[in-house]
Amino acid sequence: AQKVTQAQTEISVVEKEDVTLDCVYETRDTTYYLFWYKQPPSGELVFLIRRNSFDEQNEISGRYSWNFQKSTSSFNFTITASQVVDSAVYFCALSEGVERLTFGTGTRLTIIP
Amino acid sequence: KAGVTQTPRYLIKTRGQQVTLSCSPISGHRSVSWYQQTPGQGLQFLFEYFSETQRNKGNFPGRFSGRQFSNSRSEMNVSTLELGDSALYLCASSLTLAGVWTGELFFGEGSRLTVL
Numbered sequence: 001a002q003k004v005t006q007a008q009t010e011i012s013v014v015e016k017e018d019v020t021l022d023c024v025y026e027t028r029d030t031t032y033y034l035f036w037y038k039q040p041p042s043g044e045l046v047f048l049i050r051r052n053s054f055d056e057q058n059e060i061s062g063r064y065s066w067n068f069q070k071s072t073s074s075f076n077f078t079i080t081a082s083q084v085v086d087s088a089v090y091f092c093a094l095s096e097g098v099e100r101l102t103f104g105t106g107t108r109l110t111i112i113p
Numbered sequence: 114k115a116g117v118t119q120t121p122r123y124l125i126k127t128r129g130q131q132v133t134l135s136c137s138p139i140s141g142h143r144s145v146s147w148y149q150q151t152p153g154q155g156l157q158f159l160f161e162y163f164s165e166t167q168r169n170k171g172n173f174p175g176r177f178s179g180r181q182f183s184n185s186r187s188e189m190n191v192s193t194l195e196l197g198d199s200a201l202y203l204c205a206s207s208l209t210l211a212g213v214w215t216g217e218l219f220f221g222e223g224s225r226l227t228v229l
Contacts, residue, residue, distance in 0.1 A: 033216050043201055045220035052216060091156065099144050099207045099214055100169045103156040 002027045004094050013082055013113050021077045021107045023092030029053075034068065034075045035093040035101065037038035045091065051075065069086075087111045115140065117206050117221035125227045131192040134224045138185050138206030143188040144168075144214070147179060150201040150223070159202075162187055165211065191226075199228045 003026040012035040013019045025034065036048040049059060051068050059066050062082045079086055087106045118137040126132050138145050146161035146169070158171040162181035179189040183208075191198055202225075207218040 008210075012203075035218070037220070043225065044222040045203060047219055050216050050218075090139060093156075095216075095218075097214070098169060099146050099161050099163075099205075099218060100158050101146075101148075101156075101169075101205075101218065102158070105155050 002029075002032075002094050002096055002102045004092050004102055004104035006090075006092055006107050008107045009105070010108045010110070012110040012112060015084060016081050018078060018080050019082055019092050019109065021079075021092075021109065023077065023104060024073045025073050025075065025092070025094045027073075027096055029096040031097040033097070035091075035095070036066065036075075036077050037087060037091045037093065039089045039091060039106070041088075048077075048090075066113050084111045084112045084113050116131065117203050117204055117219055119202075119221035119224050121224055122222065123225050123227075125229060126194050127229050128194055128196060130194050131190060132194060132226060133188055133190045134202055134204075134226075136187045136189075136204030136206075136221060138204075139208075140217060142205040142208050142219075144209050144216075145181055145185065146205045146207070146218075147187070147189050148203045148220075149173075150203060151168035151197075151199070156203070160175070173181050194228045196228050199226060201225050221227065 005024045007083045032053045037045040039110045144163045147159040161169040181187045201223045203223045205220045208215045
């Protein structure tokens with residue numbers, strides 16, 4: 001069975017600090033997708049990134065970067081020079097190739113001005 | 114292009130009533146899936162529809178049902194509401210090409226249901 005673990009329930013950092021959100025996944029499939037979503041107070045899940053299991057290249061998008069390591073079954077998310085607007089709940093999710101996501105429990109990130 | 118649209122955004126019902134939620138996917142997306150989000154259980158998959166057929170189903174009782182129309186719009190229904198059904202219900206649409214999921218999956222803003 002597939003499983004996603006986000007061990008960090010809540011994180012608080014001072015603005016401009018870097019912060020890394022951890023995600024560890026379990027799956028028996030060799031083909032799968034990993035996702036990160038941001039959920040602001042409004043409730044919508046905002047898509048941040050999708051990575052398939054065959055692409056282990058790390059990705060950087062502005063202040064955001066993702067580190068995918070199949071050897072440790074991890075897909076960690078780093079925000080560089082954090083801003084108050086980054087405050088939200090962040091979810092990591094896994095799909096075994098079909099439109100059915102298994103989510104982690106989320107990490108609530110608070111950026112202190 | 115327009116995103117995933119869910120209506121209503123907020124609603125209040127009482128125990129025993131039923132509720133219908135609506136979701137209009139992104140234009141061109143033929144797959145629609147539904148999730149329930151509660152503080153206790155987190156985000157859980159309800160079901161997924163493609164071309165008016167339910168393809169995947171989560172572990173929810175039969176009181177939770179859904180359907181999809183020929184224009185890809187989807188509705189979900191919850192009958193005989195219980196207090197525990199209070200939740201944010203999120204709809205997602207995804208792009209499929211030649212029957213294969215592209216991996217794209219985008220969510221709407223959700224319908225927040227309160228059961229009193």
